[in-house]
Amino acid sequence: MNSQYLTDISYRHFIESVQDYAIYILNLEGIVVSWNIGAERAKGYTDSEIIGKYYGVFYSLDDQILKIPAQNLDYALKQGHFEGEGWRYKKDGNRFWAHVVIDPIYDYKGALEGFTKITKNITEQKNFLDKISYLAKYDTLTDTFSRNEFFNIAQKNINDLPQNNKLAICLLGVDTLKEIVNNRGYRTGDKLAKNIADKIKQNLLPNEILARFSNDQFIALKIFDNKEDITHFYRRIYGCTNNTYSIDDQEFLITVAIGASIYPNDTNNLIDLVNNAETALIRAHKKINDRICCYDKKVDGKTQEIKMLAHDMSTAIEKNELFILYQRKYSLLNNDTSGYEALLRWQHPTLGLISPDTFIPVAEDTGKIIPLGYWILETVCKEVLAYKINKKVSVNLSPIQLKDPNFIENVSRILETTGYPAEQLELEVTETAFINDQTNTFKQLKELQTMGISVSLDDFGTGYSSLKLLHDFKFDCIKLDRSFINDIEYNQKSVTFLHSIISLVNSINLPLIAEGVENEVQLNTLKSIGCLEIQGYIFGKPEPLKEA
Incomplete structure (x- = not known):
């Protein structure tokens, strides 16, 4: 018994005993020919249940119809290596997010013998990253977009704006929210902010976007092609938020002001567009009635x-x-x-x-x-x-x-x-x-x-x-x-x-x-x-x- 034979046996035993990774071998047609403990733990099949079956059973039905399993083997063969992530399915029908590696196997003469496949269940990592991604994109209190995600969406809309369309930024400031927080506490202020956000969301059309801009400000976006649409947009948001809100058996009369700016009329830059809306909002806050102001370069220029x-x-x-x-x-x-x-x-x-x-x-x-x-x-x-x-x-x-x-x-x-x-x-x-x-x-x-x-x-x-x-x-x-x-x-x-x-x-x-x-x-x-x-x-x- 030579040393190479002993090495091969030791290596095979090592692979079969690995528990954290599903490691198995496919033949040229993608049929499972070996199965380790890690694969059984990850996918739920024993070796007697899965050996001899096509490895596509681990993919969704849609992926199987699209022949994704075969495409992945073909990619590994042509490129020498396949690596990716996606949903894979267990014997009981439950799915997990997998990191997958596929490598072709060649004999000493260079002839293709099959493929090695390594799968790692990384569902926990994906869930964690998804949670972080959600927290980065959304304001958790109001369930509206976060400020930085709004900038992402707005910039994309500007880049993809259809010809003859315009984009409006509408900044809404809640007059007394800071005073309510100071007098009644953050819990009341937070509930009020959420109620205001809910009220705005109920009055938005499908192509309109809302985000929380600061503690007492919301920002909205609309693409439009005629003046009547954008005027109605301003009035709709203004009308629904100027209201009485009931928080913990207390009534709060809320008044708001709106500052707006339009791309490309006022500027061709997103940051300036938002700054223009802020400038117009300052002027709107000073008004007594009809507190909606659109940016006007002559009025809102440098003081x-x-x-x-x-x-x-x-x-x-x-x-x-x-x-x-x-x-x-x-x-x-x-x-x-x-x-x-x-x-x-x-x-x-x-x-x-x-x-x-x-x-x-x-x-x-x-x-x-x-x-x-x-x-x-x-x-x-x-x-x-x-x-x-x-x-x-x-x-x-x-x-x-x-x-x-x-x-x-x-x-x-x-x-x-x-x-x-x-x-x-x-x-x-x-x-x-x-x-x-x-x-x-x-x-x-x-x-x-x-x-x-x-x-x-x-x-x-x-x-x-x-x-x-x-x-x-x-x-x-x-x-x-x-x-x-x-x-x-x-x-x-x-x-x-x-x-x-x-x-x-x-x-x-x-x-x-x-x-x-x-x-x-x-x-x-x-x-x-x-x-x-x-x-x-x-x-x-x-x-x-x-x-x-």
């Missing part, structure tokens, strides 16, 4: 204040009105500061301290964000070196900066002239950076990583397409948006959602930071579900670097 901010921004650096604060990031694993985020502030001589939420959009709209961004980066590098902070520091990056053809060259120059180590720099981008020119954004960010700079995805879960971005680009870190943290003290759905996201991110070995953590309950909850890094007021507000 005098915005123009003044844009003008003053040109001299803000020279006048030393801009400064940087730093907020610490904290590692729960090491119980120590893990790094800092640099945050820009503007002390205006007459308007006082202006929020970045106010002046950053102005800087982006006017293009001033590009020189401003380089000033921020250079200032951070100099300050961190001066105070000998041996921690990684992150700086926010605007999508507009990535469009600068000299961006990489200027970042490299700043690091070289200041002597700042690239390994201690992290640049944060939001999901909006990937909407209009994903190819260029990926190219720029990969060049940054090649230089040694880390790239993190900021405000994860609130923008364009979070899960797809994790698949398409290898980020060094993601930052979970603070909106997911706000209500975890009393909303178990939010905790479940966070747990799912953190589990997913941990499973792909991607560092995650939870932003906006403000109290011990939030901290302990995040710690209990596997979050290892925190940023928020609980560990300190943004401060000058010498105090941080």
